[in-house]
Amino acid sequence: MSQNLIHSLFRKEVLAMSAYPVADPGKLIKLDAMENPYQWPEQALEQWLKTIKNSPLNRYPDPQAKSLAAVLKTLYQVPTESELILGNGSDEIIQILLMALAPDAHIVTPEPGFVMYKQIARSLGLNYHGIALNAEDFSLDMPAMLAAIEQYNPALIFLAYPNNPTGNLFSEQQIKILLQATEGLVVIDEAYAPFTDATFMQSLTDYPNLLVMRTVSKLGLAGLRLGYMVGDKNIIAELDKIRLPYNINILTQITTEFALQHGDFLTRQTQTLRQERDALLQQLLQIEQIKAFPSSANFILFKSLNKDASAVFESIRNQGILIKNMSAHHPLLENCLRVTIGTEQENALFLSALKKALH
Ligand SMILES: Cc1ncc(COP(=O)(O)O)c(C=O)c1O
Incomplete structure (x- = not known):
């Protein structure tokens, strides 16, 4: 089909977008996407196979x-x-939320933040406003956030807690x-809940405009695609009208339920990852050529202080490890890279690759 015809068919916001880029890891050690690096214990796998054996694949799943x-x-x-509302990953919940808003709605979120908020808001033609975090510690710029609430009266504020890609808790x-200043909804995106004790789940009863969103992806079930969001019954009822009836497939339903009920190993894995994160941070803090953020x-x-982040990224990749170069994502991320916590061995390999890359 000709480009002219395509241009006449699609919304200008869609034409102006680029698809969300996902790097092909090939055989590289994958430390780019916040996945859990561990496998399931053999016994759990066998029990799970028995559980899914009789799944009625010929039937639609429970809507x-x-x-x-x-x-x-x-x-x-x-x-x-x-x-509660369930989504095909929390990405889908973000999409459902934004699709339900009025077409002239304003969305406010601190930046740098999770890119899908902007990607989906823009694709729907909504008014998106990224408010820069404080440069020194990535904390919220409160005067700027309150001014944005005053100016735009946002229908929705996204706050990732902890924030991606900066890692801190606001x-x-x-x-x-x-939450008190805005008349709109506030989504606390707790995608990284398994790695912190901080949560707003218990504040839901205090704030009718609060929505808490989570995912099982970072816990260790990224392949299943399951996110969920909790909030006021009446708000969730509206969102449920937009949700496609069978958005959570049967294998995801059965497997997630199984994993959560037999998932002591997942809790142990995330505890280990927390310890590994703290150990890796201590090592990174000792490297003079970088600034590592808690x-x-x-x-x-x-942040690479002397060498260009692209050169550091390439060198680490050439040594067999894939991390993420964040430099181009936001001015506050200039020369910044993000590494996902892997196994003890992967983290050690990353550390030595980084040291080589910086020399
Ligand atoms: C803050 C934040 N929210 C949501 C997501 C998406 O999670 P899901 O895999 O459930 O779509 C991510 C993924 O990186 C994230 O960082």
Whole structure:
């Protein structure tokens, strides 16, 4: 089809976008996407295979994923007044939320932040405003956030807690000030919940405009694509009208439920990753040629102080390890790279590759 015809068919926002880039890891050690590097224990795998053996693949899945939703509610102490919506990854929940808003709605979020907020908001033609974080420690620029609330009266504010790609937790007090200052919804995106004890789940009853979003991806189930969001029953009921009826496939429903109920090993793995993160940060802090930022997630952001980040990234890749070069994502990320916490051995290999790359 001719480009002219294509241009006449699609919205200008879509034409102006680029697809979300995902690097092909080939045989590289993959420390770029905040995945859990560990496998399931053999015994758990065998039990799981027995569980899925009789799945009715010929039938549509339960449209409400009732059994899985009940397990999630109990496990994560979802307040009884709140309701839950499930998505094909939290990416889909972000999409559902934004699709439900009025076409002239304004969205506010601190930057640098998770790119899908902007990508989806822009694709839908919504008014997106990224508010720069404070440069020295990536904390919220409160005067700027409050001014944005005043100026745009945003329908929705996204706050990733901890934030991706900076890894820090914003101040709980400041978030509560924003929750009170805005008339719109505030989504606390707790994608990295397995790596911190901080959560807003228990504040849901205090703030009717608060929505808490999570995912099982970082816990160790990224391949299943399951995200969920908790909030006021009436808000969730509206969003549920936009959700496609069978968005959570049967294998994801059964497997996630199984993993959460037999998932002591996942908890042990995330505990190990927390220790590995703290150990790696200590090592990175000793390297003079970089500035490493503290993290409450399963990744660490660091800035190359003398060498161009692209050269550091390439050198590490040539040594067999894939991390993420964040330089182009935001002016505050100039010369910054992000490494996902891997196994002890992978982290050691990364550290020695980084040291070589910096020389
Ligand atoms: C802050 C944040 N939210 C949401 C997601 C998306 O998670 P999911 O795999 O559930 O789509 C990510 C993934 O990197 C993230 O960093």
